[in-house]
Amino acid sequence: MERRTFLRGAAVAAAAGAVASPAVAQSMPEVKWRLTSSFPKTLDTIFGTAQTLAKYVSDATDGRFQIQCFAAGELVPALQALDAVTTGAVECAHTPTYFYTGKDPVLVFGTGSPFGLNARMANAWWHFADGAELINASLAKFNAIGFLAGNSGCQMGGFFRKELKDVADLQGLKFRIAGMGGQVLARLGVVPQVIAPGDVYSALERGTIDAAEFVGPYDDEKTGLYRVAKYYYYPGWWEGGAMIHFIANLEKYNELPPAYQAILKQACDAANVWMLAKYDTVNAPALRKLLAAGTELRPFPQAIMEAALKASNELLAEMAAKNPDFKKCLDSVNAYRADQLAWWQVGELSFDSFMARTRGRS
Template identity: 65%
Template sequence: MSADTTTVTHPSRRSFLAKAGLGAGVVAAAGSVAAPAIAQSAPQVTWRMQSSFPNSLDTIFGTMETFARFVSEATDGNFTIQTFKPGDIVGGLQVLDAVSNGTIEAGHTPTYFYFGREPALGFGTGVPFGLNARQQHSWWHFGGGAEIINEVLAPMNAISLACGNSGAQMGGFFRREINSLADLKGLKFRIGGLGGQVMARLGVVPQQIAPGDIYPALERGTIDAVEFVGPYDDLKLGFHEVAKYYYAPGFWEGGAMLHAVFNLEAWNGLPKHYQAILRHAAEAANNWMLAKYDSVNPDALKELVSKGAELRYFPQDVMEAALSAANAYYEETAAQNEAFKRAWDSYRAFRDDALLWWPVNELAFDNFMARTRGRG
């Protein structure tokens, strides 16, 4: 806003004041306070926000851009968030660090990338055999998730909002078939978050690699398999060109949530209504991302198959062993880490109730409809 305090009272407002019997002095006074009040309520703010994902992934990166656009639109351009890709400021796996130390005011990233700093952050995105997208979002808002994760982030000088979800992810591309649990021994697998900790118990050698570096690693044979998101992004990244076996489901990410993370001091320095705008923009961007993936994944899957990808499902012994390994990891970690225990207790209780309700109606409907495909 301009520093000039010259104001004009809207004609209809001036007429109303005059008809109400108020004098010219009052009319002038009413006009004189309008502009300063507006200027104070809509300050000019410019932030920088970096994604953990390359801009070639137009859905994930596009979620950050959509979030920034919503904020600008809601503030008449007074609150501008400049968006950056990995490497523009910091690496893709250093986004939370850059937010914490104030290098950037905001980042768009899954919190499970940083489970090495605090294992409880895995629950912010999703854990093996956890919640689906809707359940994860519900736990975040109504099961204590937001409070738990932000308590963990506070000592890191950060705060987060849910800002995107991929839905259930695929199990990834493998150079060779997985016919039994024995085939996982020694497998070098790019896998993010707590999924890597669980798979390591099955003999897998987990690799955490930034998104932009995955394809070269797979092509060179540095890794044997890679999980990323789902058909749309996997097609863009070309994994099918070097590893043809495409597995489902990605049981370590039943509904992977992304976050807008903010430097806590920068957040606290905002007017309260700007904070509210960020909250609403994050919710809208969250819905945008999930809807976009639901729209583009079917055609991408068909294209992958047409280009030689062979769909497979993980064998039952792999699924059962992974579930046992996950539960053992959760219990062991909870016994040693109070923040993780608080998150796990909340998450598990919420999951148990969700799994009681879900098969009764939601899953029953989905299963029936899947069987009717092609009829009528």
């Protein structure tokens, strides 16, 4: 079934029912929204997700509901997208909610906490547990509502100038990393650095920093960091399945006809599938290119993973002790993860592990 047909069907189902056709026509007004992305156009998968979402909405409404997408910095700086939505400077944004944990630490869970959920678990937690309810309770404080509209999958740990063998190798290491992952690593002796994407290459080349993380092979290959730091570590345990959200001004959203609200939700769901499928498609060949260029792929040593998990659990517990809403969200994620991992170990993990070990036999 074509997405256009499916989405238009959603519009008809939401708006029509037993309503006469003239009333339906009146409920389909011309609407023009502006969307600010937290990403540059060069990240064509993440920025492209917002463009894809906008196209779905336009197709489903015969162009009557238009969303114009702007890259980070064209209207609003990358880290101020929520502010712009709150004030109504723009109607909507495509952004990770953990950019705004300074406003409310609960929002870290909208993207993903360290050692949290993988992409499929996060999607299920959002839709079928209480993820959407908890995150939108936080966003409502800022006159906003969010819909899941993308996931990067598990990210990489980044490029390092030197090899890591033990926790001691992290001491004093200057690492370009932001958010809660940086806070965890700081407890292990790392010196987190917040550097704009455009300045990371030069900083790593000059030795101003010792390592840098970005997203995954497809986006990382574009940065060229592999030319100045040959060790490429995995996994990015601070982003096991990073969710991205379409965030709308709550008042503007409530003004939409029910049909447009339904279409918007369906478009977000479709864009969510598109982004993860696109990354799953492009990351594999990008990793091959990186390895062919001399990049040395390394797993984080077990000692570092264990130390990071311990530090992460301590940090999250401390934050939960200070903030009841944060505790409620942490408890929800932890309970859901424990339940899912018990099943994952039986189904997905055992199958994937076997297939990875037997790769190339057929």
